[in-house]
Each structure stands twice: as C-alpha cells, then as structure tokens.
Amino acid sequence: MGVIKGIEHVGITVPSIEAAERFFQRAFDAKTLYALIEKHGKAQEGDEMCDKNGLEPGTRIVAIRMMRIADGANVELFEVEGGHGSTADAPSHMGMHHFALYVDDLDAAAARFRDAGGTMRDGPIELGGKEKGAGNRCWFGVTPWGMQVEFVHLPSPIVLDDPANSGPRWIPG
8 A cells, every 4th residue: 555645635515616716715825726627617417426426416516626725735625516415425515524724823814714704713722632732722713604614823742642653743834
C-alpha cells in the first residue's frame, strides 16, 4: 500500500455554487482553480454515477468548483439538484459537519468571516484536555448555508497519545 501524504481535498455540497464560491473567496481568500462541471453544461446524473461515487438516483451534480485555501487542502464545492439527505455519504447529501482552518488571529478571521456573510458562534473557546495550553483556542462560525467552519489557533504544544507512532499534528506553516 502506498504512503498517505495528507488530505488533498474536502468535498462540500452547497445550495448555490456561485454564492458558495463568492463566500469562500471573501471569507478565506480562496482561489478558484477550475470548474469541473459548469451550470447549464453536462451534469453528472445519479442514475449513471451511483455505483461510482454514491450520487443518489434521481439527483444530478450541476456544478463543481475546485478551490484552494492558502497552503492547506483543496476544497471541492458541489451543487446538486434533487433530493438531499437520504444517504448520508452521497454527494447529494448537503454539506459536511465542519472543517477547520488554522489562523494566527482569531479575531481577524472572525471579522473577515462576518464581512463575507457568515455568523460566529459564542467564542473564542479556550481549548481543554490534550489541546489545553496558553493561547490554544478555537471559534466556530456558520456559513450562509448553515455549515460550520472552525478557526483554530494553537501557539502552545498539545499532548499526543503516542507521539512515537503518530508524529506531530500537522499545522500549516
């Protein structure tokens, strides 16, 4: 088996590709790398793709954008027409629980997120347990379509269960 090198991209189903793309650009300075499927072009049909990627029959992916946020994983945005949610692991299921972005300044990240149309939950939150340390905090925001984004700041070391076998937690440089 090949060596896993890290997360290449995270896929997120959104209600409007244009609105989500603008939000990611404004909130995270994300860059659109390419459109894999354009609206009003050839869609991916669930009836054809179900066995390949889990897209539910009766649904269709009408737009895909691959975006890049700083020097972390890519984000692939999907707009799907048809039902949402009967199969939790299908591209036709709306969203994902959350993804986290490492930031140097939680307040600045929250301000930019709000300016782009997101809302912030109560916070920042002082981290506890194995993530406890001076200045280690996070703060959750909610995108305009209801998906959570966590902003993380970890200036102090965290405790790993088995550092000899796991290596360090990856934090963007």
